[in-house]
Amino acid sequence: MAQPPQRPAGGRAGMKKELPEHFKAYKNVWVFVELERGRVHPVSWELMGEGRKLADKLGVELCAVVIGPKAPETKAAIAETWAYGADTCYICEDVALTDYRNAPYTKALTDLVNTHKPEILLLGATTLGRDLAGSVATTLKTGLTADSTELDVDDEKSLAATRPTFGGTLLCTIHTLNFRPQMATVRPRVMAMPDPDPTRKGGRMVWHSLDMAEADIVTKVLEYVADATTSDANLAYADVVVAGGMGLQNAANFRLVKDLAAAIGGEYGCSRPVVQKGWMPADRQIGQTGKTIRPRLYIAAGISGAIQHRVGVEGADLIVAINTDPDAKIFEFAHLGVVADALQVLPALTEAFKRRLGGDVKVLEDA
Amino acid sequence: MASYLHPVDPPAVDGLNIVVCIKQVPDSAQIRVHPVTNTIMRQGVPTIINPYDLFALEEAMRLRDQYGGRVTVLCMGPPMAEDSLRRALGLGCDKAVLITDRRFAGSDTLATSFALATALTTLAREQPIDIVFTGKQTIDGDTAQVGPGIAARLELNQLTYVSAIDSLDQDKGEIVARRRAEGGVQVLKSKLPCLITMLEGSNVLRRGSIQDMLRAARADVTIWSAEDAGVEDPMKCGLRGSPTVVKKVFAPSPREEPAEMVATEGKTAHQAADAILDLIFASQPKLEADLVKGA
Ligand SMILES: Cc1cc2nc3c(=O)[nH]c(=O)nc-3n(C[C@H](O)[C@H](O)[C@H](O)COP(=O)(O)OP(=O)(O)OC[C@H]3O[C@@H](n4cnc5c(N)ncnc54)[C@H](O)[C@@H]3O)c2cc1C
Numbered sequence A: 001m002a003q004p005p006q007r008p009a010g011g012r013a014g015m016k017k018e019l020p021e022h023f024k025a026y027k028n029v030w031v032f033v034e035l036e037r038g039r040v041h042p043v044s045w046e047l048m049g050e051g052r053k054l055a056d057k058l059g060v061e062l063c064a065v066v067i068g069p070k071a072p073e074t075k076a077a078i079a080e081t082w083a084y085g086a087d088t089c090y091i092c093e094d095v096a097l098t099d100y101r102n103a104p105y106t107k108a109l110t111d112l113v114n115t116h117k118p119e120i121l122l123l124g125a126t127t128l129g130r131d132l133a134g135s136v137a138t139t140l141k142t143g144l145t146a147d148s149t150e151l152d153v154d155d156e157k158s159l160a161a162t163r164p165t166f167g168g169t170l171l172c173t174i175h176t177l178n179f180r181p182q183m184a185t186v187r188p189r190v191m192a193m194p195d196p197d198p199t200r201k202g203g204r205m206v207w208h209s210l211d212m213a214e215a216d217i218v219t220k221v222l223e224y225v226a227d228a229t230t231s232d233a234n235l236a237y238a239d240v241v242v243a244g245g246m247g248l249q250n251a252a253n254f255r256l257v258k259d260l261a262a263a264i265g266g267e268y269g270c271s272r273p274v275v276q277k278g279w280m281p282a283d284r285q286i287g288q289t290g291k292t293i294r295p296r297l298y299i300a301a302g303i304s305g306a307i308q309h310r311v312g313v314e315g316a317d318l319i320v321a322i323n324t325d326p327d328a329k330i331f332e333f334a335h336l337g338v339v340a341d342a343l344q345v346l347p348a349l350t351e352a353f354k355r356r357l358g359g360d361v362k363v364l365e366d367a
Numbered sequence B: 001m002a003s004y005l006h007p008v009d010p011p012a013v014d015g016l017n018i019v020v021c022i023k024q025v026p027d028s029a030q031i032r033v034h035p036v037t038n039t040i041m042r043q044g045v046p047t048i049i050n051p052y053d054l055f056a057l058e059e060a061m062r063l064r065d066q067y068g069g070r071v072t073v074l075c076m077g078p079p080m081a082e083d084s085l086r087r088a089l090g091l092g093c094d095k096a097v098l099i100t101d102r103r104f105a106g107s108d109t110l111a112t113s114f115a116l117a118t119a120l121t122t123l124a125r126e127q128p129i130d131i132v133f134t135g136k137q138t139i140d141g142d143t144a145q146v147g148p149g150i151a152a153r154l155e156l157n158q159l160t161y162v163s164a165i166d167s168l169d170q171d172k173g174e175i176v177a178r179r180r181a182e183g184g185v186q187v188l189k190s191k192l193p194c195l196i197t198m199l200e201g202s203n204v205l206r207r208g209s210i211q212d213m214l215r216a217a218r219a220d221v222t223i224w225s226a227e228d229a230g231v232e233d234p235m236k237c238g239l240r241g242s243p244t245v246v247k248k249v250f251a252p253s254p255r256e257e258p259a260e261m262v263a264t265e266g267k268t269a270h271q272a273a274d275a276i277l278d279l280i281f282a283s284q285p286k287l288e289a290d291l292v293k294g295a
Helices: A042-058 A072-083 A102-116 A127-140 A231-237 A251-264 A272-276 A307-313 A342-357 B051-067 B079-091 B109-126 B146-154 B210-218 B269-283 B285-294
Strands: A029-033 A062-068 A088-093 A120-124 A144-148 A150-153 A159-165 A170-176 A182-186 A204-208 A220-226 A240-244 A267-270 A297-301 A318-323 A336-339 B016-022 B024-026 B047-049 B069-076 B095-099 B131-135 B157-169 B174-181 B184-191 B194-198 B222-224 B244-250
Touching (some): A029 A042, A102 A127, A102 A204, A102 B157, A127 B109, A127 B146, A159 A182, A159 A307, A240 A251, A251 A342, B051 B131, B069 B109, B079 B210
Parallel strands (some): A120 A182, A240 A267, A240 A297, A297 A318
Antiparallel strands (some): A170 B244, B024 B047
16 A cells, blocks of 8 residues: 655755756757658748757757658658758668657667767657657656647747646746756747758758667557548648637537538648537547648637647637637637627628628538 | 567467556536635546546447457556446446555556556566557557557567558457558557557447446456556655656746737627727737638
């Protein structure tokens, strides 16, 4: 059974002020450039934009890490890192890195970290990034903050990673005080996409060899089956998004959300409990654990505005909220608020948009 | 080759020995936050097995039903987490182990993976473990880091976000699984022992049989302290073993400019809609032009 608590011998490790001597050499901000099947995931460039700000604040270099096969696509990715602000590019190329597999990627990245000692390491919170970040952080025995929504450095030059905390209405700021590197993942679309500068001069390139034979890698990729639909990506990158929450009351009423989205030529989505109820498929969920969106117009109907939802939509240029409750949280971050029954306003909006925009109206398929 | 989970080689018994790591979480749908103090009101909030873990439990039981062997559920948590373990037994799992110790309190993902990996190593001394399952992530922490953390600690191959297990060859110690990637699915062949995190929706959870439920009510849940679980260095557990530190918890501030409220009183829905559109396009004139073009 549970033991009586023992007095901590050395205090809470995490709270020590002074960084251990051997970590003091750790310097620079690194962004892992996610290259899968020849394509760089856009979240990598979003992170480069954010990494640039952190590096400038710290007065250090921004470095990109490109891991992949020796191939034209890898070369192209390296070239692109300069346009997105990299000062140095660390590169590991090997045939064993052709498809993503945890073991060789973990080895490549941990070896690079141990050799070149970055103080901050950022990865995208994609299926690849999360798979890799968890292994690398554990192997390096350092802290990792998942799905951060804001990154900053404090007065003591420590990385401050903010994310929602459980409960749904609070945020917390997490630090890794006396371990290095300080690691965080960030979901796609949370950070703004920076403008690339194709004229920017290339920086230093540092190669690293994988030092792992194919025979030592026990996982083999037999096949890759591409998704038939791309509906996933459309929601994250749509200009207009209409979403419904529990205020819509039942699955059938989501027709109203889809109709409005179709009338404006946008995408539709929902809050998390709607998915949990089975009213909408999981790939339509918007928020911290669903899609992060950055549309020019976001219309939220019957959504209360919990933190996990808020962080997924805050990047929108214009947020319009329709809610029967004048005290709903969503009015704290919406630009336009409508206190009304969404079941009546949604069809009226659909009509109004049709009249205003004219032309043939695109009809969205049911997902 | 001997490893943490196969301390002896070859494995001593027939069938598969599978361990599923589960977490007891508050039912998120029922969490309320105190409106004034902004603290979480846990009192009276029912607890559930982390919903994602149920897919891992089901997949483990399917493999056991097909290949023989047994499924052990392992949980780190407060003493009351025994409830969740008993629920898992009621669904048809064979054995349950709870590691509970005040020194585990405040664990971040690194410390959690350390405690679980240590307990798994200890369990493997009783019988080599072939597969460790976890859910994709938890609904409270939502990090998806503990699975990969356990795998890294135990030097296991990890297969995360698995939607299906296509085949398993016990003699060769090989497994073929489908793993969700961005924009597609990877079909992977790997070796046992391995760690698998299961994706939601990958199977349908069985309902426990009456016999299982009855057995669960009477069954023993093994309860281990940190020492029992094999922890030699408690500094690696709990808050002290957690490199991440929560420095600040706060409520987000409202936007500086409050939302412009559209007057709806006395208006029909259609009049209100027109008013909303006027305001939308007044603040986003370029959007209207672009939408007209696109329509
Ligand atoms: C770890 C974690 C991760 C999470 N991730 C996400 C996430 O990614 N995305 C997400 O959305 N949530 C997420 N949540 C859940 C989140 O905390 C909230 O529970 C959720 O966003 C609430 O959804 P809702 O606003 O649709 O429902 P509710 O909170 O039930 O609100 C319904 C709203 O509808 C209004 N309403 C009722 N009837 C009408 C009507 N006729 N017309 C107009 N309005 C009406 C009500 O006033 C109320 O404000 C997460 C929670 C946790 C713990």
